[in-house]
Amino acid sequence: MSAAEELNRPARADLRFAVIGAGMSGLLxxxxxxxxxxxxxxxxxxxGDLGGTWRDNTYPGLSCDVPSHVYRYRFAPNPHWTRRFSSGGEIWQYLDKVARDYGVRDRIRFNSEIVRAEWDGAAWQLTTKGGETEIFDIVITATGVLRDPVMPDIPGxxxxxRPVFHSARWDHSHDWRGKRMGLIGTGSTAIQITAAVAKEVGKLSLFQRTAQWVVPVENPEISEREQEALAKDPKRMEELYFFLADRFQNTxxxxxxxxxxxxxxxxxxCEENLATVKDPELRAKLTPNYQAACKRLIMSDTFYEEVQRDTVEVVTEGIERIERNGVRTKDGRLHEIDLLVCATGFEAHKFMRPMQIVGRDGHTLDEEWAEANRAYRSIGIPGFPNFFTIVGPNSPIGNFSLIMISEMQFAYIMRLVDRIASGEAREIEPSREATDRFNGAIADAMTGTVWVSGCSSWYLDRNGxxxxxxWDFERFEEEMAEPDFNDFRIVS
Incomplete structure (x- = not known):
């Protein structure tokens, strides 16, 4: 260790940290x-590998809906994004490269699921699925949100x-080209898949329960010349980051x-985009009955073009059951298909569960969250000392770039960790009163948002x-700038 490193070394550099999850936030x-x-x-x-969402999802047409030059770590700019909105594979390659460049890939313990975390009064005891137990001073969970797929509850x-799988577990051993594909769902995943496969399938039956609003956002290639210009001028790349971030946050x-x-x-x-659908009957099928942005907005400048192909049928009759060779809708019609893809979403409100988490005095997370998932500023839970979450409850996952969110939340967590590392505190957790106050403010402010305008979406918890x-980005930035230590229970 150099003299400079030794000088900057925290007083308690021996603190033992467990980071749970090796996706974007865990690597950070x-x-x-x-x-x-x-x-x-x-x-x-x-x-068995890193990358989270970008490891699990490999379906045709997968891309991010946040501009490439904003969807990256601040400390690891990438001049070589090939499109305005990156493909899933390109994002995974970026995360893999960052992990290798910073020497963390070789230190990830793959196939090591944590099934239990228990506070023993002084530290956390973690138990893996294989039965190993280890002790840690501080736990940081980075388990993600859209990680556990939900298969539809449809009889039969x-x-x-024939082949059937969830879109997040795409089975590449089955070639869909020229085949009759059934696709259940019309969220962003299904719309990306539709736009990608419509040209080459024999027939696509798109089973739609709810129409979606679609914003016509183009996704042009970034030329090699532009990539090289960015590579040679880091300042220009930083200016582009702030320009795109500002556009995203202020629109x-x-x-x-x-x-x-x-x-x-x-x-x-959205309305002008929908008007490009020429057939009035199809346009009526694709017209939502709720306010734009109540569900997560979908960005595509090709979906309406592709869904109008003769090879695509939008089916709005409800599904009665699945049969051995197809999908039977409630009008009695059998839609014969060769493979079935379920783009039916995720269990978005599990967070770190089903991990059993036992906090102070034997109080469990299941007990703490029996009525609703509640955290203080999305990063801490009363009764669970030295236990922090990245992208926890009420994180702005529908508003901003997830990487920006994670970086700001982690910087906030590090200010709490600094208190422990300096020796000023042995335990730190948000107080019950501060957590209740924060969640009360959220509930009051939610009445002014588009999400309560009358639609059903994965944004809604089990209580609706x-x-x-x-709030806006400025409020998030302000909340994350510096902890108010009066809101914390601190044990010295």
Whole structure:
């Protein structure tokens, strides 16, 4: 260790950290902890590779709906994105490269699912699925949101004799080209798949329960010349980051939390895009009956073009059952198909569960969250000392770039960790009163957002309340800038 590193080394550099999850947020935490001088950092990943969402999803047409030059770590700019909105594969390659460049890939413990975490009064005891137990001073969970797929509860699904799989577990051993594909769902995944496969399938039956609003956002290639120019000029790349971030935060992000003028622009763009569907019957099928942005807006400039092909049928009759060779709708019609893809979403409100988490005095997370998932500023839970979450409850996952969210939340967590590392505190957790106050403010502010305008979406928790961030980016930035230690229970 150099003299400079030794000087910057925290007083308690021996603190033992467990980072749970090796997706985008987990990699961030591991890299930044090591950068801060901590050397005892274990990264647990339940799967066999890193990448989270971008590892699991490999379906045709997969891309991010946040501009490439914003969807990256601040400390690891990438001049070589090939499109305005990156493909899933390109994002995974980026995460893999960052993990290798910063030396954390080789330290990830793959196929090591944590099934139990218990506070023993002084530290956390973690138990893996394989039965191993280890002790840690601080736990940071980065388990993600859209990770556990939900298969539809449709009678007869097990009777289908041909390939059937969830879109997040795409089976590439089955070639869909020239085949009759059934696709259940019309969220962003299904719309991306439709736009990607419509040209080459024999027939696509798109089973739609709810129509979606679609914003016509182009996704042009970024030329090699532009990539090289960015590579040679880091300042230009940083300026592009801030320009795109500002556009994102001050347009769409404002629209969903009550900016009527911005929301009107979004609505107009959606309506004009829908008007490009020539057939009035198909256009009627694709017309939502709720306000734009109430569900997560879908960005595509090709979906309406592709869905109008003769090879695509939008089916709005409800599904009665699945049979051995197709899908029977409630009008009695059998839609014969060769393979069935379920783009039916995820269990978005599990967070770190089904992990059993036992906090102070034997109080469990299941007990704490019996009525609703509640955290303080999305990062801490009363009764669970030295236990922090990245992208926890009410994180602004529908408003901003997820990487920006994670970076700001982790910086906030590090200010709490600094109190422990300096020796000023042994335990730190948000107080009950502060957590209740924060969640009360969220509930009050949610009434002004588009998410309560009358639609059903995965944003809503089991009580029907949006589990989102109801304020603008400036409020999030302000909340994350510096902890108010009066809101914490601190044990010295």
């Amino acid at each position: 935490a591991a890299i930044k902890l090591e950068e801060a001088g901590f050397r005892q950092v274990e990264i647990f990943e339940r799967e 699904l097990e009777d289908f004799e 769409f992000a404002r629209a969903v939390v009550g900016d009527a003028e911005e929301l009107a622009k979004v609505e107009k763009a 309340n949006p589990a989102m961030w109801p």
